[in-house]
Amino acid sequence: MTTTQPPQTEQPAKPPPGRRTRRRPGDLVFENSARLSGVLILVILAAVAVFLLVQALPALSENQGNFLTDTEWAPSGDAPSFGVAALVFGTLLAAVLALVIATPVAVGIALFISHYAPRRLASLLGYVVDLLAAIPSVVYGLWGITWLMPQIGPFFEGLNRYLGFIPIFAGPVASPPRTILTASIVLAVMILPIVTAVAREVFLKTPTMHEEAALALGATRWEMIRMAVLPFGRSGVISAAMLGLGRALGETMAVAMVLSPGLLIDFFLLQAGHHQTIAALIALQFPEASTLQVSALIAAGLVLFAITLVVNMAARYIVSRRKEFTE
């Protein structure tokens, strides 16, 4: 997937010193335009941070509240006051819940494709799971409203009735269930393909010798997986989960369409109007926002950018470290 080491192409031998070293103009132009494209990517990434910061400053300087610790979001009027605490909490809660739901299932699917399904079927199944990734997020939002919410409502009722003594499942259960848990389930479905794809790749790379050695010692298939495949794939699964987390943090439309927003910091998963994510807030408010509101939303976007940047860099770091150990 990711390569940090330079590619293996051979450079043509340099002409010996003393001979003509003038380079062909075509080569110079081509190489420099290629390099320019590469540098352009770095420039874009830097520009993302810079422009978000520049456009966020007006709102930040007029903010009467504390941007990082306040929970209310009222960036208009004479005394604009807004903070991202509740939004960051909602964003993390939705993403982490999605991750908790998706990761075990994704590992199961990856194992199914790599070690259980018949060889012929496996690649087809991999393709089918990839199809899930090709479906646009707005369609998932529609699906969440139309199909999932009617199905999940009774299930939430049951959850509340039998497990209601656990605080997170406390009632009253929202109906229709436009709650953070519903949004997280939709998010879980959306990140399933990427987590599965990465985990599957790692599991398929398990050294066959390890597997055969385990089987030759009389291990059952599960014991073989536990002794050979899972230890080998652990860091891969962790980084897959982190990539999924990054995806879930930034997912916008599905949350915007499913979740009924609120700005509280609590863990009542079955109640509507308690949580909101940064991305969904931006999508909902941006089209009709005033200048100051736009600036405040951009500030919130900057926070989201920082969070996903940290998560993704951590994931890449784990991947690259694994490479050093195993290859």
Added chain:
Amino acid sequence: MSTLTTPPAAPGAGVSLLSRSLPRWAPAATLAGSAAVVAAVLVAVGAFGLAQWTVLSVLLFAVTITAASASVEGGRRAKDRLVTTLVYVCFGLAMIPLVSVLWTTVQNGVLRLDPYFLQTSMRNVLARDDAGGAYHAIMGTLIVTGWATVISVPVGLMTAIYLVEYGRGRLAQAITFFVDVMTGIPSIVAGLFIAALWLQLFGAGNFMGFAGSCALSVLMIPVVVRSSEEMLKLVPNELREASYALGVPKWRTIVKVVLPTSIAGVTTGVMIAIARIIGETAPLLVTAGFTDSINFNAFDSRMITLPVYVYRQISQGGQIPFERAWAAALTLIVIVMALNLLARLVSRIFAPRTGR
């Protein structure tokens, strides 16, 4: 190793080399049995439903097969059977959303998807009117995605060429790392970036299709770089060396030898990247805005795309906008699936021939 010399136990001496195991048909029979039992019980109680039936059958199956295996084959095999069941259940779980997403889309989408819908815009159509279509959104999708492709493919491809053919040292490492990081940028942040840039350049309220294309290319470039890089690496070095040996300059080697060899893979990668960004909603909402009219000019005034159209219709509420949203969603999925299939086809037909 003295054991080698001891004679093996005589056959039929009561020692079997095989441990006792359940017959091969045991899982299938148990599954059928538990399905039947659960169905009978549910019907007797009067609470039969597809969901309850499936869940309870699978539960009963898992318990029965594990218990049977534990009594006949021992604990280790029983655990193995339990895990096998779990893994199959995981896969079944993943099929539920896939099947239901496709099913609901087709079921609701065909209600309104007809030539009229594809050829009419929403201009002068009220939300609840039994009229209007998505022509302007389809055109907007094609134009915005087209411009995004025009920007992303040269930049992405040249970067990939730099990384594979020229890249050494710090700069190449930094680019590789940040391309990976860029893959993880949330789409809404990409949209906000362009919105902020446009705010800086043109002032407030300047929505246009091209801004949307720029936002989409921020998302598309890293995907193109990644896939093209993989494909360029597949080109055998012997081809490059043969070309150098004939005195061909490096840039002509790349243009005339490396690129033609890998063009199929690169095309596939580009198509998959297009399929990825064509469904983006959030970045377009904040850069290209939305409109009810047809607009062919990407550099002037608002422009709507299919995903934004879906979102707009849903937020208006009511039955007819709801049907319009599904019809547009179906159109979008058909386009995305067609692109994906085409990409697979291209890569299969023109697969790079490595080696001999």
